[in-house]
Amino acid sequence: MNNISVLGCGWLGKPLAISFLEAGFIVKGSTTSEEKMTDLASVGIEPYLVNISEFEEFDEFLNTAILVIAITSKDVDGFENLISQIQNSAVQKVIFISSTSVYPRINKIMTEEDAVMTKNPLVAIENLFRENTFFETTIIRFAGLFGGERHPANWFKDGRKIPQPKGFVNMIHREDCIEIIHEIINQNCWNETFNACATHHPTREEFYVNARISKGFAAPVFEENDNVEWKIISSKKIQNVLGYEFIHDNLMKI
Template identity: 25%
Template sequence: MTNKVVKNNEISSVGIIGCGWLGSALAYQLKKQGVAVLATRSNSDNAEQLKSQGIEAEVLSLPAEQALVNTHAIFKQQCLVIAITPQFRQGRVDYADKIQQLVESAKEGNCVEQIVLLSSSAIYNGLSGQVKEDSTLDMSADKVSVLNQAEQAVLNFNSHCSNESRLNALNDDVGNKKAYVLRLSGLVGPKRHPGKFLLNGRLLKSPQAIVNLIHQQDAVGLIQALLQSAICGGIFNGVSSTQVTKKQYYQAAASALQLPSPTFDESELSAESDPKVVSSEKTQAELAYAFVYDDLLTWLEQGE
């Protein structure tokens, strides 16, 4: 399917929902460019922490009554970046419901022109070989169904607006609504050096799996590229071109921090005959984004 291209208006304001480690880095970059930023966190302590860092922030805790969510100031922004985490490890199963609630509020307010959902390459769980944005998903695999429901809720923001546009062809603002999903791979960067995951001396599984990673700076760059894109919407993978085994990468990470070489569960070697590789081909071609840290082995060696 060919992506529709629409007029790309100047960005004046961005709301970052769930503004944590990555969202804060995005906020700083947007503010440098003169874009007004409003961020949210789920509790007042974290919101105050953002304020102390110079980021305007308010509390938004989900799920909540839809009518109450609709009135939140975040939905007065021109663009929304949804960066809340699924919290699967905490046993949460309501991620898709939260995303749906945010999309409904964005529709109701009629101020939001585009939404970027920061999803996860975990949506490719259960697959092997090269995986692309149009790969058929394994809905029986862990996390996949919930992540897919969340993505579809955001992509339907675009469809909803397209339907409205047909009813009111004179309304250019409605016709310019956009919805993007950015499937981010494992994040590395400041305060997230992969070598630090080795400090507890745990046994690492799947040594022959291919690492699918992206640096924080490139994740921010891709989000900005989507916000500025003339493409009407779609799904994009956020991943570097670094394609080495988990064993190679974490050995290099340990060496960079002068840590002992990690221990791997070699019993899983036979299970990785066709390791999963997340493709960045579409992202690099359609967004024309040049990665700053496309080679994450070099990044480790440089110690940045």
């Protein structure tokens, strides 16, 4: 099980793939850009051009024990084709990166047991993996992503007003994303669905004012909403099942 493929070596996937190399895995990584092939090879990742929407065959890339899917595509047909190839490959375990955007804002704490928005294509894709019995899949629903060059102070810089200032923030740092993926593999935790979100939920107003001022920017401007819509993502399951403690849990210290 020391062979792993990372589908999508972007903002999350590339540092994840590098972390697997450092942990002693043999790592294949994919990109949709020929220009990035050399970049991946330069850090020790075996590079592949993979675009699931082009309905090609990815036999060699899928010649691996573990597959981590870290692409942003919501192409349901493309995923159906990919899954048909996975089930005929050497892949035994899959981690599918999903999003807490599958939950509606209905002013409550959301757990993995709560209803999701069935019209969200991510829900359909999750179900494709969940229902396939040829391999085992764990689904991780990450909250809003930040870390590295992705800093919340740089969001809404074009003068747009930030909506729902009295709502709550659901965020997770890239380092926590990577560590959670490692823990799932290390603890052999499959056929699960996890929310992954820092346990700290300041209001959007508190969070974005702090983020902007911390970088020396002017305070942001907010919309005034009569109807407050929010959700708080619970990570209790991932804490209980994996014993996970978040590295970046205080979102006011980003």
